[in-house]
């Protein structure tokens with residue numbers, strides 16, 4: 001996981017860039033596009049969409065900054081934060097790019113405007129470097145703690161072994177709810 005702990009925040013940073021670009025394009029277009037005698041930015045339905053997009057991008061940026069600071073500081077075992085930053089930023093970019101196309105209306109669907117490209121760029125953020133589903137597997141394992149992680153490692157038929165592993169970890173001084181550096185296919189002990 002050591003490599004992924006570094007590259008996932010970097011992918012998150014790219015996703016933040018895509019989300020910000022989609023938001024900027026949507027804001028610019030909403031100010032410019034006139035419907036019913038006024039810019040569509042005057043409609044509360046559009047304003048709320050832009051406000052939600054801004055929140056998604058801002059939260060993504062903060063999570064990526066946090067994970068990146070850990071990497072810069074040489075923190076190891078930052079799998080949880082790296083996965084959360086990548087997952088949130090990628091999902092945020094996807095949501096924001098989708099809404100950006102909505103703000104553009106029919107033009108958003110064409111290749112004449114940049115948001116169609118941002119939409120495709122956001123999608124790959126949810127796929128490479130570990131899909132958003134896999135990030136959730138990693139995050140859930142960290143949230144659920146050592147016992148659940150141990151069960152997952154070996155499957156139901158090896159529950160007894162998993163219980164032994166768990167007891168051994170607790171005997172070593174680990175807490176039941178502690179996030180342990182367990183990885184798929186890597187059984188402790």
Ligand SMILES: Cc1cc2nc3c(=O)[nH]c(=O)nc-3n(C[C@H](O)[C@H](O)[C@H](O)COP(=O)(O)OP(=O)(O)OC[C@H]3O[C@@H](n4cnc5c(N)ncnc54)[C@H](O)[C@@H]3O)c2cc1C
Pocket residue numbers: 124127128129130131132133134137
């Ligand atoms: C443009 C591009 C660039 C890439 N660059 C690189 C690269 O530089 N280096 C590299 O190593 N790889 C790279 N990849 C590969 C990329 O990392 C994989 O495509 C990605 O990890 C998904 O694997 P997969 O395509 O085999 O999908 P699969 O593993 O077949 O997944 C298919 C679907 O099943 C879901 N899924 C799979 N397992 C689970 C599970 N346990 N729980 C829930 N859902 C699950 C996935 O989330 C996905 O939705 C790149 C891919 C693309 C498209």
